[in-house]
Amino acid sequence: MQQKLRVGLVGYGKAGSAVANVLSSDARFELRWIARRTSSGNPQTHPGTDIPIIGLESCPFAALFESDPVDALVDFSSPESIRLYGEEIRRRGIILISAISAYTEDDLNYARSLGGDTRVLCSPNITLGINFLIVAAKLLRKIAPFADIEILEQHFKDKPEVSGTARKIAETLEVNGERITSLRLGGIVGHHEVIFGFPHQTVRLTHESIRREAFGTGAAFALTQLADCKNGFYTFDDLLLNLMRSELLETAKPDNTQDGE
Secondary structure (H helix, E strand, O other): OOOOEEEEEEOOOHHHHHHHHHHHOOOOEEEEEEEEOOOOOOOEEOOOOOOEEEEOOOOOHHHHHHHOOOOEEEEOOOOOHHHHHHHHHHHHOOEEEEOOOOOOHHHHHHHHHHOOOOEEEEOOOOOHHHHHHHHHHHHHHHHOOOOEEEEEEEEOOOOOOOOHHHHHHHHHHOOOHHHEEEEEOOOOOEEEEEEEEOOOOEEEEEEEEOOOHHHHHHHHHHHHHHOOOOOEEEOHHHHHHHHHHHHHHHHHOOOOOOOOO
């Protein structure tokens, strides 16, 4: 039986809590602990489990990795966290899955440098569906570079900034930020739509996040894929395209089966 991947989770907001729900119930992983910036004072565990929630003010990453080792770290916290654990995961070769959407270019350069010593994936939106949408939109952009493009993103009304996912879509499709329209309505988890306007037709690629557990499903996919990768810095696109290439190569293999066999 294949050994479970030992995982630590950083961040315990709404997204982090949903990710913990998924990873703690997936037989492929052992979620060892959840780290947050501060603790509530009393010992806490994730509901329905004995997984401890640890405050970093009392147990910094160096001590945490030493006392309770993990094979991989999943980060749903804040951009500052990567500087707190970066050198520790570099030294120990711990896989990093980061879903932070507000990294500066310096942060991203630092994350890329970690890829020299371990496996690192950074994605502002780690759901499987949105990353498939991005790959499909990129392909359509190459097929029809003349098409008009508009990007629509909708989120809960208290989200202040343009979503990192929408910015990534615009960057991938090489359109400027003026092509992004943002709507803030009620409790929408996340909606992204890429609209291609052709002379006589329109193509809409749409992704809707129904529950935040979708982030956990994406993190689980990334963990299983990175476990088989070499050291390096990866995007979600890289993982999906590697799978697509493998599938296409498998499909293209000649069928040597003879009639009657």
